Amino acid sequence: MSPILNALRQQRYVREVTIQYNLCNEPWLKYSISVVADRGLKKPLYTSARLKKGEVLYLETHSCRYELCFNGEKMVKATAAPQPYEPETQKSQNRNLHSTAGERSVTExxxxxxxxxxxxxxxxxxxxxxxxxxxxxxxxxHLEVLEENLDWEDIKWSQTGVSIAGKEYPLARVHFLSPN
Structure with missing residues (x-):
């Protein structure tokens, strides 16, 4: 095998990690969807599970810092599954009714x-x-709360940033912090 092909094959598995300095001149990771993506198929490796266990995600644009954290559990009434052409505002109010292995079926x-x-x-x-x-x-x-009681499905990650309840935030840096 040629050295070029071998180098290309090895390069496929190298994950890009870029360090940037945050708004306080501390090293943080450059924002990438891979930093906030779930780490595997097991629930403890989900980003939402990390937040639920106490970690907090700090994200920066070029001029502002944001905090995303777990805010507890909320009891909601289950409603029927949304219709295919339902407006966005109603989608976030409705929760799909489904059951997974080992869970009882949820009814309206x-x-x-x-x-x-x-x-x-x-x-x-x-x-x-x-x-x-x-x-x-x-x-x-120390905060200005922008959205409270967000369902995880209301948080949409992209290659360039995050959309929270329909508002786009172009991100530059990201950092997980835990309380201890």
Whole structure:
């Protein structure tokens, strides 16, 4: 095999990791969908599961910092599956009724528990050390809450950023922080 083909084959498996400096001049990862993507098929490897276990995702544009964190569980009434041509605003209010292996079937009118997430803009980008001393996730006095009680399905990741409840945020940097 030629050295060029061998090099190309090896290059396929190299994941690009680029470090950038955040708004406080600390090293963070350059935003890439691979950083926020689920790490496998097991639920503990899902990004949403990492947030549920206490990690908080901080994301930056070129001028603002945002926080995405688990915001608890919410009891909602199950409704019928959405119609194919249903407006976007109604889709987020309706939850598909389905059952997976080992779960009982959910019928219309039942209450189901749903994980919810909070999307906030940090009022001021703070150094990591200070953030940890204040608390992760940050207390509300350090945030402007933009969306509360988000269903994970309302968060859409793309190659260039994230769409939260229909609003686009072009991202530059990303960092997971845990409270401890």
């Amino acid at each position: 009118g039942d209450s189901i528990v749903m994980d919810v997430f909070r999307w906030s803009r940090c009022k001021k980008p703070l150094p990591q050390r200070l953030m940890r001393s204040i608390g992760i996730p940050l207390p509300l006095e």
